[in-house]
Amino acid sequence: MNFDLDEDQQLLKAAAERFVADSGGGDLLLRRAARMEPGGFSATNWARLAESGVLGLAVSAENGGLGQGTVEIAIVMEALGRGLAPEPVLDVGIIAAGLIDSPENAAQHKSLLQDLIRGNTLVSIGHSEREARHSLSWVGTSARPDGETLRLDGCKIAVMAGGGAQHFVVSARLSGAPGDADGIGLFLVPAEATGLERHPYRLADGSLAAELTLRDVKIPAGSQLAGGFSTLKTVAATARLAAAAEMLGVMGLLFDNTLNYVKTRQQFGQPLGNFQVIQHRMTDAYVQLEQSRSHVMRAALAEGAAFAGAAAGAKAFVAEAALGLAHTAVQMHGGMGIADELAIGHGLKRIRVLALCFGDSASALDDYRCAA
């Protein structure tokens, strides 16, 4: 048994950390400026991520990606989390790319996937619906075949990075009723499709999401991607691991900043860290951080059939731990903790968003216990 990273993994980690450092990771002014760019993140950094291959990190080599495994995904996502990177690597590089990446899609959609990986086209996923709450299989949006075309109707919410996307992967129902696992299809819809109305809005982390209304949106039959609910579940498992790893990175940042703060901030003639209450709270935070790290490792190392359950469990565990740690970090900073000038609040807000990636903690916990 050995939990050390191998040489390639160490290089990857160093490269990811270098990216974060070079792209202004931790600089909140740059981050704010990036949020004001059209898609809600820095186009320059997106191009750099594309250049380094990160947008195709998990995409198979046949489809032009790096074909990396779960450990590598966790390494990169943790580094991005630690840098509070505003770029939607999770939503586009892991989730959207993951949904398109299959041998069956290679012939028809390889060029789109390559555009995505090269950073030329932004694709995001429209899956969640208001009626579903956090249920993965609750798809009410319909897809009706009509000759050589398909017609889509429905509404999608919280389409991550959807404010600036050029394409959406939309889940819609070909048959059955909402809640059925069978009958769900995945469809590529260009943002400018007639009948598609996009309402961009900001999430807590400052990212630009969208609500999509589809009214009789006509797309060619060839826009249907291979796979259905099982593809969604596979990608959701990877995304949950990635979200957990990113939260772990944010936790590390908040923890280190807070530890440093209580060591340097003086009240009553001594550092805050001299007070036993503070020592215990920091100790609790440290325990949560290490336990979360262990869960991310477990999930990243889980194989085959065990992976989905482990990823769901890791996400449920880490989300709760991360929120608790972020609340502690705010509290330990006193007034400073609530100011937007510090990374602390930004970390809390990012964690809030990540915590709902493919379901809340309860639904992730359900998937975890049902997998056992």
Add this chain to the structure above:
Amino acid sequence: MDMSFSPADLAFRDEVRRFLADELPQRLRDGMNGTPSVFVEPEIGLEWQRILHARGWLATSWPVEAGGTGWSPVQRYIFEKECALADAPALSVLGLKLVGPVIARYGTPAQKARFLERILTGDDLWCQGYSEPGAGSDLANLKTRAVRQGDRYIINGSKIWTTHAHYADWMFCLARTDPDVKPQAGISFLLVPMKQKGITIRPIIGMAGDHEVNQVFLDDAEALVADRIGEEGQGWTIAKFLLENERGGSCAAPKLLADLQKLARLAASQPMAGSTLADDDAHGRRLARLRLEAEALETTELRILSDLAQGRSPGPQTSLVKLVASSLRQAVDELAVDSFGLDGLQLATERPLYGNESPEPIGSKPAQLAMPTYLNSRAWTIFGGSNEVQKNIIAKTVLGL
């Protein structure tokens, strides 16, 4: 033992209800419900304040001779409860609950005449200049220096987290007038005009994007000696009187219970894969658990009021009210965020979130308010004495540890 209200109390309750139904404009209710920050903007709060003042129902915590309502503690409680249920704007505490009672208690007749009425009319808005960059929990460490020069003080230093300094006409300010005695003894309580050359205000934006607090720089700012409250060096005693008012004497449970009731009602409108959130046992239990806690707080608050009503000084329960109320506030606001599912993640950057110009919400207006309210709510356990500090006080003064 009897938990019921007297017939006179019930008649009073009905009178308050009628008044709220007739006199509280919908625009102000919407303003209150559309406010995610801890403190309500003067635009909303002041109008309500003037309506209350016209009715003589404003200064619930002031002595009668200073313009107070003369209500019994139970009447105050009933009033707060009905206001919470009617979505009445929360009034700014700075003048009414903080400096007002201080001036009424420690001010000279001239000071009372000059300041109290203008607090009630809202002609003067106030801010609280206690905290400094180096003096938060350790308030006695404050460094702002006031040097006497003829009939005035020349003040230098900086205050931080000053709520609504950008609206204020006056600041009640703790400043060090004597650096050579023990820290608590050298502090004076000064009233400082905000609109003067020596004062600069730097906005501090909170993590939800709201502008509530500021850093205030005093560079040779001036205050009249005649505007000092109490004696030179008496500032700490006065500051403590004020902090006790800030921490105790409040009625937090009514608003918490009203908000929980709203959340319970709202659950039925939140779809959940074929049913609604109201059918979710986990959610129901979370709500019930919080309601239990809020009910306990309500009774604790009523126990304090009952002591006061019978002329007894309230017991040690006062110390735990702020502690319980602030944590509960955060738990309720967190539950609200979770109630809206993915819609709870939205965080509009525009302000205000009420009125015709407010941004279009995703899902619903309450969903739009949830995230910023939750984020701002993290401040409840920090200001007015953090929870850690409250616990230290309870451990020391109540438990004798």
